[in-house]
Amino acid sequence: MFYRIDTKSPTPLYEQLIFQIKELYIQGILEPGEKLPSIRELSSVILVNPNTVSKAYQELERQGIIYTERGRGTFLTDNTALLEKAPERMEIKNQLRELVLRSRRCGIAKSELLHWVETASEEVQS
Amino acid sequence: MFYRIDTKSPTPLYEQLIFQIKELYIQGILEPGEKLPSIRELSSVILVNPNTVSKAYQELERQGIIYTERGRGTFLTDNTALLEKAPERMEIKNQLRELVLRSRRCGIAKSELLHWVETASEEVQS
Amino acid sequence: MFYRIDTKSPTPLYEQLIFQIKELYIQGILEPGEKLPSIRELSSVILVNPNTVSKAYQELERQGIIYTERGRGTFLTDNTALLEKAPERMEIKNQLRELVLRSRRCGIAKSELLHWVETASEEVQS
Amino acid sequence: MFYRIDTKSPTPLYEQLIFQIKELYIQGILEPGEKLPSIRELSSVILVNPNTVSKAYQELERQGIIYTERGRGTFLTDNTALLEKAPERMEIKNQLRELVLRSRRCGIAKSELLHWVETASEEVQS
DNA sequence: GTGGTCTAGACCACT
DNA sequence: GTGGTCTAGACCACT
Structure with a gap:
């Protein structure tokens, strides 16, 4: 399954x-x-x-x-809207993984990344 | 203050x-x-x-x-370690903001981004 | 319990x-x-x-x-890391107890032992 | 000074x-x-x-x-009592430093050593 | 029911 | 005045 x-x-x-x-x-x-x-x-x-x-x-x-x-x-x-956006979703997901990797290398904690996503989301929203 | x-x-x-x-x-x-x-x-x-x-x-x-x-x-x-990494931190933060913006445009929810950061972090760790 | x-x-x-x-x-x-x-x-x-x-x-x-x-x-x-180190932990703990006993016999206060552990820890760290 | x-x-x-x-x-x-x-x-x-x-x-x-x-x-x-015990004090101090070193190598935290000294002291006292 | 966060407020050792 | 520990109790998201 x-x-x-x-x-x-x-x-x-x-x-x-x-x-x-x-x-x-x-x-x-x-x-x-x-x-x-x-x-x-x-x-x-x-x-x-x-x-x-x-x-x-x-x-x-x-x-x-x-x-x-x-x-x-x-x-x-x-x-269809969701299916059409599939490639871009994939790309964003991959780039995110890339950023996580780089973060790890310079000692940025996961909690910090999560917080940055939060704050950026709030800014975008307004 | x-x-x-x-x-x-x-x-x-x-x-x-x-x-x-x-x-x-x-x-x-x-x-x-x-x-x-x-x-x-x-x-x-x-x-x-x-x-x-x-x-x-x-x-x-x-x-x-x-x-x-x-x-x-x-x-x-x-x-000093933290201060030296300041520029790269800044860059990662900015690229993250960029990704958040793009995500918004193709309807990816904040929760999804957060989850991707979580899963990518787990993969990287192991 | x-x-x-x-x-x-x-x-x-x-x-x-x-x-x-x-x-x-x-x-x-x-x-x-x-x-x-x-x-x-x-x-x-x-x-x-x-x-x-x-x-x-x-x-x-x-x-x-x-x-x-x-x-x-x-x-x-x-x-597993912790479990593997169990025997050495035990040994260190026992030797520490031994030192505490000897200290008592020659009038060394507990606070002095604690301070020695502190200072030794700082030296080791650097 | x-x-x-x-x-x-x-x-x-x-x-x-x-x-x-x-x-x-x-x-x-x-x-x-x-x-x-x-x-x-x-x-x-x-x-x-x-x-x-x-x-x-x-x-x-x-x-x-x-x-x-x-x-x-x-x-x-x-x-004089204190002065006579000087050599043994020195020895205990050195052995303690040795134990701290070994502890570090098998991941025992300073707080744990301090606690063991505390508990051993209490046992000895009674 | 489960852990996580937060508040209000007390007491303690150290300076 | 300073941080550290602890209690009592509230509210929240998740299961």
């Missing part, structure tokens, strides 16, 4: 799930229209509380990545 | 203080050997509990940025 | 906890992967404020002895 | 003074009967509050190393 979460990571489990499903979708492993596993099924597979899976699905629905049909299940939308 | 914290930010107050003092030090506004305001003084200036300032000072001491003299106060060390 | 602290000792409570958990781990009484009691539980067992236990846990995490899973609890890492 | 104190050391200034005067006495640099500098004089030389010097002198007097004559000054006693 390709769903996997790391309970030791500082990233909340439900966010890990969100990122993973998005990633699988962008990489074409999951396709538009495809049915996702039910909350109970997925929670038993990845050994996580059903509430955690539910929270992830709700957020994905809010982002327009999935939709639910009462009684039938949860399905991936045909989100 | 140049110390300021933002109670609305998701970054913990004590971390904001750590980052700020480091930044002031790197920019040369605070100089090696200089005495920092006492815990009580600073806490009354920035309207924060003394324990919060204390936590920040203790972490800075752990990082070798400051040292304390019992009954006398807290002073900045002569941390 | 094996957790116990001495409020009359000059060693801070949180340090006593750190030393004790490390000791239990090294002696194999606590094992890698094992879950430590929750902060609230332990604090109620040893009659200490939760913040004090928290401080000890955070320092142990900094030392790589334990890790925390958000919302789940605190667990012992598989710190 | 041979009196020197280190304000950055975690050892209290008045204890540093005590240790230093004792050391100078044991090494024969200060001799029995010799007059020590007055509190005001010494405090101005080593740039320390007079109260700190006073506290050191009081403790040395309590230990029978010095005595004061009202209006004349402070003098070193003829403490």
